[in-house]
Every structure is written in C-alpha cells, then in structure tokens.
Amino acid sequence: MQTASDDLRPIKLEPGAFFSTLQPLYLNPWFLAGQSLPLLALLGGLAFIRRQQHAAHPQRVRATAVQLAIRQQVEAMDEAMRNHQTDAFFVHARAALQQKLGHQWNMRPETITLADLQARLGHGIETVRPVFEMADQASYSDLHFEKADLRQWQQVVLNELAEQNQ
Amino acid sequence: MKIPTLLMLAGAALFLAAPMRAETLDDANRAFAAGHYHDSTVGYQAVLAQNGYSVPVLFDLGNSYYREGDATQAILAYQRAQWLAPNDPDIAANLRLAQQQAGLAVAEPHWYEKIGRALSASGWAWIASGAWTLLCASLLLRVALPQRRSLFSLAGTVSALLLLTAMAAMIVQSTELNRAVVTDKNASLLISPFPAAQTVFSPPQGETVAVQKAYEDFLLVKDSAGRTGWISKTQITPIIPAHSNG
Numbered sequence: 001m002q003t004a005s006d007d008l009r010p011i012k013l014e015p016g017a018f019f020s021t022l023q024p025l026y027l028n029p030w031f032l033a034g035q036s037l038p039l040l041a042l043l044g045g046l047a048f049i050r051r052q053q054h055a056a057h058p059q060r061v062r063a064t065a066v067q068l069a070i071r072q073q074v075e076a077m078d079e080a081m082r083n084h085q086t087d088a089f090f091v092h093a094r095a096a097l098q099q100k101l102g103h104q105w106n107m108r109p110e111t112i113t114l115a116d117l118q119a120r121l122g123h124g125i126e127t128v129r130p131v132f133e134m135a136d137q138a139s140y141s142d143l144h145f146e147k148a149d150l151r152q153w154q155q156v157v158l159n160e161l162a163e164q165n166q
Numbered sequence: 167m168k169i170p171t172l173l174m175l176a177g178a179a180l181f182l183a184a185p186m187r188a189e190t191l192d193d194a195n196r197a198f199a200a201g202h203y204h205d206s207t208v209g210y211q212a213v214l215a216q217n218g219y220s221v222p223v224l225f226d227l228g229n230s231y232y233r234e235g236d237a238t239q240a241i242l243a244y245q246r247a248q249w250l251a252p253n254d255p256d257i258a259a260n261l262r263l264a265q266q267q268a269g270l271a272v273a274e275p276h277w278y279e280k281i282g283r284a285l286s287a288s289g290w291a292w293i294a295s296g297a298w299t300l301l302c303a304s305l306l307l308r309v310a311l312p313q314r315r316s317l318f319s320l321a322g323t324v325s326a327l328l329l330l331t332a333m334a335a336m337i338v339q340s341t342e343l344n345r346a347v348v349t350d351k352n353a354s355l356l357i358s359p360f361p362a363a364q365t366v367f368s369p370p371q372g373e374t375v376a377v378q379k380a381y382e383d384f385l386l387v388k389d390s391a392g393r394t395g396w397i398s399k400t401q402i403t404p405i406i407p408a409h410s411n412g
Contacts, residue, residue: 007259008232008263010229011229011230013191013195015213015217015222016221018218018219019219021218021409022246022405024286024288024291025287025292026294026336031295035298038299038301038303041306042302042306045306046306049310
C-alpha cells in the first residue's frame with residue numbers, strides 16, 4: 001500500500017538563486033525610487049520636445065504670450081470694475097488693445113498711440129479710439145463711471161479683441 | 167612527540183568527537199538520502215543562514231522536516247518556498263501532503279489567486295516596472311514621432327493594460343504578506359490581548375492565519391474559517407519575516 005509519505009516529491013539538488021529577504025521587491029525603497037526614472041525621462045523628453053517646437057515656431061510662442069498678456073489685462077479690467085476704479089479700468093482696456101495691435105503691427109504694445117491708430121486703422125478706428133481717449137483722459141482727470149457703463153465699455157473692448165482675432 | 171604530530175592528533179580527536187554536521191547543500195542532500203533527517207534539516211538551515219532564501223533549499227528543508235515528522239515546520243518551509251515560486255507544482259503537492267499530515271483542511275485558492283500566482287510578487291513587480299517604462303516611452307515617442315502616432319498609441323495601451331494587470335496581481339498577493347503559521351502545539355486564540363484572557367479556540371499546529379493587528383506581545387489573527395482572536399507572538403511564525411536572512 002502506498003502511503004502519503006511515499007508521494008513526497010523528491011528533493012532538488014541545485015540550490016538555485018538566493019535572496020536575502022522574502023519581502024517583495026515592490027517594498028524595496030530603491031526599487032520604488034527607480035520607478036521615478038521613466039517618469040522623469042518622460043517629463044524631461046516632453047520639455048525638450050516642447051522647447052524644440054517653440055524654437056521652430058517663434059511666432060506661435062509670441063502669439064501665446066500675447067494671448068496671456070491680453071487675458072491678464074482683461075482680468076485687471078474686471079478687478080477695476082469691481083472696485084469702481086474707472087481710471088484703472090480704461091488703462092487696462094487700452095493695454096489689452098495695445099497688446100493685440102502690437103502683435104498685428106509688430107510693434108512694442110506700449111508705444112502704440114492714437115496717432116498710430118489713425119495712420120494704420122481704417123474704419124475700425126471708431127471703436128478703438130474712444131478707449132484710447134478715455135484712457136488718456138483718465139490720466140489727467142478723475143473719471144467716474146457706473147458699473148453698468150463700465151460693463152458696456154468692457155463689452156466694446158472684448159468685441160474689438162474678438163474682431164481683431166478673426 | 168613533535169608539535170605537528172600533536173596538532174594532527176588533536177585535530178583528529180576533535181573531528182571524531184564532533185557530530186557529523188552538513189555544511190553544504192550536497193552534504194545536506196547526502197544526509198537526507200541516507201535517512202539522517204535531523205542532520206539534513208540542520209544542513210539545509212545552515213545553507214539558508216549562510217546564503218539567504220532559495221526555493222530549492224526551502225523545498226528540501228520542508229521535505230526534511232516532513233520526513234522527520236515535523237509537519238508544522240515543513241508547512242512553514244513549503245509556504246516560504248511557495249511565496250518565491252507560487253507556480254511550482256512540487257511545492258504545492260508537498261505542502262498539501264504536509265497539511266494532510268498535520269490534519270489540516272486543504273483549501274483550494276480562488277480563481278483570482280490562481281492568476282496572481284502565475285508569478286511571484288517580485289516577478290509581478292518586474293512586469294509592472296517594465297510596463298511602466300514602456301508606457302512612459304510610448305507616451306514620449308507618440309509626441310516625438312507624430313507620423314508613428316498610432317503605433318505608439320497601441321504600445322501605450324498594451325503597456326497600460328499590462329501595468330494594471332500586474333498591479334492587480336500584486337494587490338491580490340499582498341494579502342499573503344501578513345500570513346503566519348501556528349507553530350506552538352499549545353497555541354490558543356484569546357478574546358483580548360492579555361495572558362489571562364478567555365480562550366476563544368485553539369488553532370491546530372501548522373494552521374495558516376492572517377495577522378490583522380498587533381498589540382504589545384499579541385497579534386490579532388484570523389484563521390481560514392474566518393474566526394478571529396488574539397495570539398501570543400511566540401506561538402506563530404510569520405511566513406515572510408520582516409528582517410533579511412543570510
């Protein structure tokens with residue numbers, strides 16, 4: 001009769017590989033730290049590719065920077081409107097338009113004046129000029145507009161910016 | 167009598183007086199083959215202490231304990247071997263024999279445990295690491311080489327699936343990290359972690375339990391039937407020790 005003991009699988013003669021611990025590899029801090037290497041390589045590679053693409057298309061980089069600057073000025077307009085700062089509102093409104101026009105005309109935005117508008121803009125000057133004039137006026141006198149009026153002015157500026165985009 | 171001769175005689179006397187101890191795997195195997203199971207057990211233990219854990223040596227140690235009639239220690243050795251090589255049929259067969267010898271019920275693993283045991287925990291960790299590296303490389307190449315976008319999207323999807331599979335397997339296997347074998351013949355599970363506490367039940371020697379919590383010198387464990395109780399740390403031995411060997 002065969003006993004359970006007889007079914008014992010025989011011993012193995014080769015020692016095989018030795019391990020200093022039975023703890024799984026994923027609990028080893030060095031192994032875990034090593035997993036950050038592919039991620040770092042990915043992020044580094046993406047940053048490199050992005051830089052290469054920017055270098056190949058400088059106009060795209062500049063357009064992105066202009067969009068960012070315009071967004072900041074529009075946010076500043078909102079802030080000025082909330083705080084009833086009419087003068088600041090028009091200064092930021094003009095700055096937003098200057099950013100847009102400066103990009104189109106390849107000029108430094110802050111150097112664009114009413115004279116440039118008259119020289120370069122055709123029929124579009126009728127909507128842009130009042131903003132520049134109000135901003136100039138705000139520099140010399142204490143303007144005060146109601147919030148509803150400022151909202152209308154803001155809409156004019158936003159429409160103009162959108163139109164310039166097309 | 168000359169000094170070298172005296173030294174030789176002294177050495178010979180020491181050699182003859184000392185018990186035969188297996189120091190290498192071959193010695194231990196020879197002792198096992200000769201039926202000197204205590205010597206082979208000591209030999210396998212020495213090999214493990216000197217070199218660290220090895221699947222074949224743990225397996226042989228289990229066999230040696232089994233032949234000695236110590237089913238509990240055999241179960242512990244087989245469980246350790248099985249942790250490193252979960253797919254080895256010899257280990258599974260001998261573990262089953264040892265459990266039967268100890269009078270324990272042999273539970274069949276769930277289907278997901280069988281899948282998880284296709285590789286060891288460290289094997290799955292390597293698979294996950296490789297898949298993670300491939301996923302990062304695919305994402306990078308997808309951007310770097312837009313003309314091969316579909317190829318790298320496919321590679322990224324495959325590596326993401328592989329990564330998820332490996333992580334699921336590691337999660338399944340991680341439940342085995344806190345298992346221990348009841349090694350004390352008089353082990354008892356108590357209702358609270360104090361020596362004078364009432365006994366809930368006495369687990370059989372060789373039973374595998376899952377450690378859930380620790381409190382001073384006691385551990386809250388759960389057996390295969392789902393019963394829980396506190397047991398003294400000295401009455402069980404973890405299958406995966408926290409410290410290194412060798």
